[in-house]
Amino acid sequence: MDYKVKVRYLRIGRRKVSRLLPFVRGEYVNHAISNLAAMPQMSSVVLRKAIKSGIANAIFQSRNINPDTLWVKTAYVDKAPTLKRIRAASRGSADPILKRLSHITIILSDDKKPEKKKLKVKSAKVEEAPKAAEV
Secondary structure, rough: OOEEEEEEEEEHHHHHHHOOOOHHHOHHHHHEEEEEEEOHHHHHHHHHHHHHHHHHHHHHHOOOHHHOEEEEEEEEEEOOOOEEEEEEEEHEEEEEEEEEEEEEEEEEEOOOOOOOOOOOOOOOOOOOOOOOOOO
């Protein structure tokens, strides 16, 4: 079963949050939380709280679930409305200040985590270049 977590109107830009998502996607929740705990970014704190909230949601919805079996199925960030402010500039003009917001969506699953497929590397046959005929 899947458990969805949404963090909406987060006061951190989408690009700053999306840098940390590869460390979370496809990982077991305990491993994802420990990955995020070692990162200095402010968005890692928010992602950690979101994953812990997802674990609490899963336990609340189905009481007999083991939190160690949960893994992050999908995680993505969407753009939210931008807060627009102005900053006074020279000669009575104003410069815009854009305070970007974001929405985070994380889906946890307790289904069996799919195995990563190993790629088979084919060895390339190296042919020798024909030798120039001596004249």
